[in-house]
Amino acid sequence: xxxxxxxxxxxxxxxxxxxxxxxxxxxxxxxxxxxxxxxxxxxxxxxxxxxxxxxxxxxxxxxxxxxxxxxxxxxxxxxxxxxxxxxxxxxxxxxxxxxxxxxxxxxxxxxxxxxxxxxxxxxxxxxxxxxxxxxxxxxxxxxxxxxxxxxxxxxxxxxxxxxxxxxxxxxxxxxxxxxxxxxxxxxxxxxxxxxxxxxxxxxxxxxxxxxxxxxxxxxxxxxxxxxxxxxxxxxxxxxxxxxxxxxxxxxxxxxxxxxxxxxxxxxxxxxxxxxxxxxxxxxxxxxxxxxxxxxxxxxxxxxxxxxxxxxxxxxxxxxxxxxxxxxxxx
Ligand code: GDP
Ligand code: ZN
Numbered sequence: 001x002x003x004x005x006x007x008x009x010x011x012x013x014x015x016x017x018x019x020x021x022x023x024x025x026x027x028x029x030x031x032x033x034x035x036x037x038x039x040x041x042x043x044x045x046x047x048x049x050x051x052x053x054x055x056x057x058x059x060x061x062x063x064x065x066x067x068x069x070x071x072x073x074x075x076x077x078x079x080x081x082x083x084x085x086x087x088x089x090x091x092x093x094x095x096x097x098x099x100x101x102x103x104x105x106x107x108x109x110x111x112x113x114x115x116x117x118x119x120x121x122x123x124x125x126x127x128x129x130x131x132x133x134x135x136x137x138x139x140x141x142x143x144x145x146x147x148x149x150x151x152x153x154x155x156x157x158x159x160x161x162x163x164x165x166x167x168x169x170x171x172x173x174x175x176x177x178x179x180x181x182x183x184x185x186x187x188x189x190x191x192x193x194x195x196x197x198x199x200x201x202x203x204x205x206x207x208x209x210x211x212x213x214x215x216x217x218x219x220x221x222x223x224x225x226x227x228x229x230x231x232x233x234x235x236x237x238x239x240x241x242x243x244x245x246x247x248x249x250x251x252x253x254x255x256x257x258x259x260x261x262x263x264x265x266x267x268x269x270x271x272x273x274x275x276x277x278x279x280x281x282x283x284x285x286x287x288x289x290x291x292x293x294x295x296x297x298x299x300x301x302x303x304x305x306x307x308x309x310x311x312x313x314x315x316x317x318x319x320x321x322x323x324x325x326x327x328x329x330x
Pocket of ligand 2: 272275276280281282283285287288289290291
């Protein structure tokens with residue numbers, strides 16, 4: 001047999017998950033077979049171990065350290081306080097958990113190339129987790145003027161809403177990086193999301209004062225012109241908490257996102273309270289306060305269109321899940 005200890009998944013790459021125990025020891029670990037074979041279905045916050053099959057970065061796990069084996073065994077995944085979930089990028093209607101048990105999500109976009117449609121989606125996914133959310137606009141040094149920076153910042157802030165702070169940073173302005181460090185309270189974990197190339201690794205290196213992550217300048221690129229780094233690692237930041245980079249996350253299909261949509265579009269959610277019907281879809285219903293607000297120019301039509309698009313995406317997903325559940329039952 002062996003001893004049992006609890007630990008935390010601190011690194012995931014192509015190999016075996018690296019689990020760190022409270023006393024600082026680290027073990028390459030494999031999943032117990034019954035965990036991986038688990039067919040109980042979807043994981044969710046607070047559910048009992050094993051349902052999710054595989055541990056993700058940030059998971060707290062029960063490890064068995066066998067006497068006669070060089071690798072530890074992950075026997076149980078402890079209930080999660082929080083998880084970042086997207087729809088599995090394959091066609092199946094199943095969720096994919098990207099990270100667990102974090103306190104904050106930082107969404108990074110390059111200031112000069114802000115993609116509002118992607119930002120909305122990133123906000124919905126981040127808000128859905130229940131964690132604190134911050135938007136960081138990177139590479140401000142590439143902007144043409146202070147006015148341009150201020151104007152993009154306020155557009156993004158308008159989209160992000162009052163509960164989400166928007167910071168502007170630049171690798172050559174140390175004070176801007178310090179503002180990010182202040183978000184990373186001791187003992188907390190922050191997940192960094194954003195398209196490849198926006199400067200996530202550079203930010204982590206600036207926070208750490210050394211090159212702990214390979215940046216786009218040196219990273220190997222495969223034959224398809226893609227960065228090959230897929231490792232997810234929890235990096236301790238001096239004078240702060242820990243940061244997890246999420247490389248290789250391209251598509252952001254919505255999974256369960258109703259709460260996230262309400263949070264990311266809280267202005268629309270507030271107006272919707274004035275609709276005549278509680279389940280108003282803001283399509284053709286009489287007495288729709290949201291459509292009235294759009295027509296009165298109080299809600300940006302593009303924002304309303306995004307809201308409806310994201311709502312439609314989640315309800316389609318729900319339908320597909322129902323169908324899959326029904327098929328399984330038969
Ligand atoms: P990641 O894929 O999100 O981790 O992005 P990287 O950190 O690898 O950065 C992508 C590229 O942007 C690299 O060439 C960086 O040198 C560059 N970069 C990162 N931060 C800044 C910045 O503040 N200003 C400028 N001009 N370039 C930056
Ligand atoms: Zn309505």
